[in-house]
Amino acid sequence: MRKIILLLFILQISIVSLVAQVQVTSLLVENRQEPLGIDDPRPRLSWQLLADKRNVMQAAYEIRVSPDVKALKQGKNLSWNSGIVQSGQSVLVPYQGSELAPVTPYYWQVRVRDNKGKLSKWSEPSFFVTGLQQAANWQAQWIQVGFKEEKSRPSPMFRKEFNSDKKLVRALALITARGVYEAEINGQKVGDLCLAPGWTSYNKRLQYQTYDVTELINEGSNAVGVTLGNGWYRGNIGFEGQVDVYGDELALLFQLELTYDDGSTAVVLSDGSWKSSTGPIVYSEIYHGEIYDARLEQEGWSEAGFNDSAWRGVELKNYSKDILVTTENEPIRKQEVFHPVEILKTPEGDQVIDFGQNLVGWVQMKVAGTAGDKITITHTEVLDKDGNFYTESLRSAKQQNTFILKGKGIEEFEPHFTWKGFRYIKVEGYPGELETENFTATALYSDMEPTGSFECSDELVNQLQHNIRWGQRGNFLDVPTDCPQRDERLGWTGDAQAFARTASFNFRVHSFFDKWLKDVVADQYENGGVPFVVPDVLNNRQVSPGWADVATIAPWTIYLAYGDKELLEAQYGSMKAWVDYIQHVSRKNLWRPKHSFGDWLFYRPFDDNSGMSAVTDKNLIAQAFYAHSTQLLIQAAEVLGKQDDLNVYQDLLAKIKHAFTQEYMTPKGKLVSGTQTAYVLALHFDLLPEELRDQAAKRLVDNIRLYNTHLTTGFLGTPYLCHVLSRFGYTDVAYELLMQKTYPSWLYPVTMGATTIWERWDGIKPDGTFQTPGMNSFNHYAYGAIGDWLYRVVAGIDTEADQPGYKAIRIEPQLGEPLTHAKAELKTYYGSVVSGWKKEADKVKLQISVPVNTTAIVSIPASGAAGITEGGKRLSELKGITLEGQENGRVLVQIGSGDYLFEWAN
CATH class of the missing domain: 1.50.10.10 (Glycosyltransferase)
Structure with a gap:
């Protein structure tokens, strides 16, 4: 019995030594985490490695992909099993399995073997959802309003009711517009995107977005509603007063795909059964702003049971679907929120709020007043030298939002299809005193990861x-x-x-x-x-x-x-x-x-x-x-x-x-x-x-x-x-x-x-x-x-051109007066690269981090290798650090992954 226990103990130690010294994390598909709407038939997969040892490289990988997450973990029902691939590639590895089905989730995981023979555990599963992949898979039809638009072009609204009477497994909404849109299902906004579908060369490339809306669907009666804005498509764009650059009519394309637990499916499509109307957004332009009349709100318009008898029908249009492409970049989202740092009155008597940062986005406001009260918010970047509100540099852009109250308690206003560049706002027509707690500014930009x-x-x-x-x-x-x-x-x-x-x-x-x-x-x-x-x-x-x-x-x-x-x-x-x-x-x-x-x-002196x-x-x-x-x-x-x-x-x-x-x-x-x-x-x-x-x-x-x-x-x-x-x-x-x-x-x-x-x-x-x-x-x-x-x-952080993307890193800081320290960090697809130097009275310190599965050449501004230490030891005493020579008064060393602290005499 003791022998059996001893053998089991030895086996456990052996397994621990082979596994878990390297971990797989940060799984990406086409540069994004768990993306929806992947149309590439060979999407590229990336991952990062973590290890607590130095000089760790990937020697091999194994990937498996399945439409079923439970089967994936068991290694069954696989769309792709790469097998063990002898390769150090961990970034942008193309999928090479069976053909991917449209509008379908796929789950995947990866494990690796490192250069020391250690095998990682399988990563936690990640996923991606395919898009429609080709124009023929669009069943929806383009729809426009079924009435003549007013000259001011108020934002059109579309709605449709539908039933979902079975147990739902998944609901995916695919949406685009000629214009910009916001969608709602059962009174709740679809997704968190702003100004979708974004701006492309619309006549050649029009993006659509894919949303997981499973949680928004009720069992029984449902409704969908979509509001459109002019946006870049037909709004004023360019400094020569251009309008209708891509067309003069807004349109919607909407396709909701429902999958039930019995394997059946259903679709809800934009078609001739939809209704159209207008609502509180009576004017909306990117440059000039939005006029929102809360008295025109139609409460419950995107919910089931709403009385739409006064709404009109829609007109079907045969616009091309061949130009539709899935969204491959990070969409625009709300980002940082700013609170007023000062409320001031200018010498000219304007009430102005300073948010302390020149930003791009919009202002949210809370207000209570009577029906018909009109509040105007004008945005600008600077005050003039006398402290007055300055808008002349905006040229013809009004940068102005107007909110008309409905007079029912505390009302909240937020724009929809416009944005502003500003630090300061001028508020006119506000009932009562301006209070900091009633105004916030929210930044908008593409949701890029800070790196x-x-x-x-x-x-x-x-x-x-x-x-x-x-x-x-x-x-x-x-x-x-x-x-x-x-x-x-x-x-x-x-x-x-x-x-x-x-x-x-x-x-x-x-x-x-x-x-x-x-x-x-x-x-x-x-x-x-x-x-x-x-x-x-x-x-x-x-x-x-x-x-x-x-x-x-x-x-x-x-x-x-x-x-x-x-x-x-x-x-x-x-x-x-x-x-x-x-x-x-x-x-x-x-x-x-x-x-x-x-x-x-270029520089022109004041006296030319x-x-x-x-x-x-x-x-x-x-x-x-x-x-x-x-x-x-x-x-x-x-x-x-x-x-x-x-x-x-x-x-x-x-x-x-x-x-x-x-x-x-x-x-x-x-x-x-x-x-x-x-x-x-x-x-x-x-x-x-x-x-x-x-x-x-x-x-x-x-x-x-x-x-x-x-x-x-x-x-x-x-x-x-x-x-x-x-x-x-x-x-x-x-x-x-x-x-x-x-x-x-x-x-x-x-x-x-x-x-x-x-x-x-x-x-x-x-x-x-x-x-x-x-x-x-x-x-x-x-x-x-x-x-x-x-x-x-x-x-001093750079990539070697022959191994780009920081697979091979060059760290070559150039110290200079009067700086006494400097530090940069860069999150690459392999992990974080850090280079930070500090001058002290008698020495210089250089802190470096190199991600797993990469190498680095470090160029140290020291007169000779003999005077350099790393972690308190001379370079000649260290394994895994290779002295490459000297050039231009600098010492070159090659290192692998890990954290390092080099020191030398100042």
Whole structure:
């Protein structure tokens, strides 16, 4: 008996040693957790590993998938069993099982074996739900209101009653609209999305959403109701007063699929049996706001038993379903809630509430009054120097919501199909005193996961990082907009490409850009040109260097950040078409575009006659981006194995660079434009012969000193400025630029009280007056591109290009005065990467975390390896840390997963 007990004990110890040292967690399907509406026949699966040991890698994985969660756990009824796959891949592993059925849940789990032979337990099951997959599976019909609309276009409402008399297992609602919509079932809102179905190139790609509404369905009588708004579809969009860009009629498509426990199914469809009417939303526009008349509310309209005898029928429409695509990105949702920090009365007598943060979203209000009382809320970003409410920079956008009371106790108001960019609101018509508890502001933006943080010893720089993140929040509202407050709010391509890498640090923007880049392809002109804005509501058929180059820059940037080869493949045709377009319109390999924004909003002194305006030749800029886009196309071709293209475009790039040096550079390396932007682009894009680059970097620094260590760059030069300085040994100058507090600089707006990034370096001038109101946004993320340098150079977190997505990590912090510490964290698909350094009196500490299933090269700014310790021990005493050598006064070591603390003499 003792022998049996001993054998069992040994067996238990053996099992423990083989299992549970590595855990599988954070399961994702197509970059999202438990998504609904997956239409890809081969969705990609990702997971993370956790381990308490260093240097742990995945050696093999096993995945199983089943439509039945109980069967899955037993390994039965599997749609896919991968078997044991000898691979370290844990990100974007494609499903390879049997064909997935439409509108069906699938459950999956994974286990792995690590490089030490340890086998994990099966992960907890996760799931995804497929979408309709193809147009033929849509049984619903497009419906419109059955009456003539009023000129003010009040929001139409649709309703339908239905029965569900069996025990329900699952109910999935699939909804989209020409316009924006909110749906209700039995008086409760469907989902938590705002401004669905989002904004795409509607005539080519219209998204639908999938909702699990099982909990909303009653056994017996039910009702569904849907309200539509103009939104981007037919509302005022663009700064030229455009309306009806995609059509002049709103429409609804609704399909509810019910599955019962006896295996039977039923559907509730938008069809000719629905009813239509209007209600309390009597006016709704994105720019101008919403008028809500509570006296027109129809209580119980989305519940069974409502008397809809006064409602009209609907009209069936034969709109295309072939353009319908499932939603692949994170939708817009309500986010942070802000309470008033101050209620003030302006010198002009206005009642104003300050929420303390420039944000994008809307205000909720509680109020009690009499029927017909009208309360108007106007939104703005800033007060003028006298403290008065300032709206001139909004141009024609009213940014105003009006609430008309029904006079029944405490009433609550919240908008539906509009949003505002604001910090301050002016309240007119409110009965009684304004009280802080009656007003809140809620931020709206795409529900991206926050992935990055940066902090350092300087509070102004920390506020700058805060402003960068809030600029991204406010402008990543389904598309990367240029500004969220005035009559614009368009997907400007130049801003997006300049900020894409910074964006990928702050939030997980993989799916966000994947979706938007598909619209770049959809709206790309037949000749390969790329519009200024996407979706292209301007339709002016023009292109501009640095803007249209989003077609190459953004796909490559997202590939680097997330390692998504399929995205790169999907965008490759667009990348190639753009480079081919430039080649076609160029002469003798020189691109002189008909239109160019140039280095947008570069430095112009208040006295333009001083000769200090930093004007960069627009053709030089065009040629530089021609070379850059060609280089990125070459890199994409190399990754994708397109050897024929590789040879063609390598030859083209050599000609482009030769033409650049012949046209824009003297034999000694002086550029025809002596601006910071000219030298930054020439150096960052490797346009100059190698032997002339150092002198060009010296000319760049001389120019910076000429302006008393101030930058003069605009939208195209700014993202690369500090990177170029660090690359060529001038990190000290880059730090000086970062810490500069007077105009023009990154910290000047911070000293002026900014809580987001400004469109202009001097949106508010030192005397408190404003820049030209025709173009002066105080929430405009482009200049926030310095965030990329904070993460990649100050903190030193980067990915190796040959193993993108942080599978292979490079940690190379560059310390600089006056900072005494800096730290960044980045949540990757593998886990969190941390790099934080701190200067002490006699030593420097570098704290590092490397996720399981990755490796890192650490470049330590120390004079030699002998003086470096990790965890209190010399490097030579440690296993698992490999000394790779020294370069440029730095020591290189290779490490695996785990937490590390390096120290060396200061």
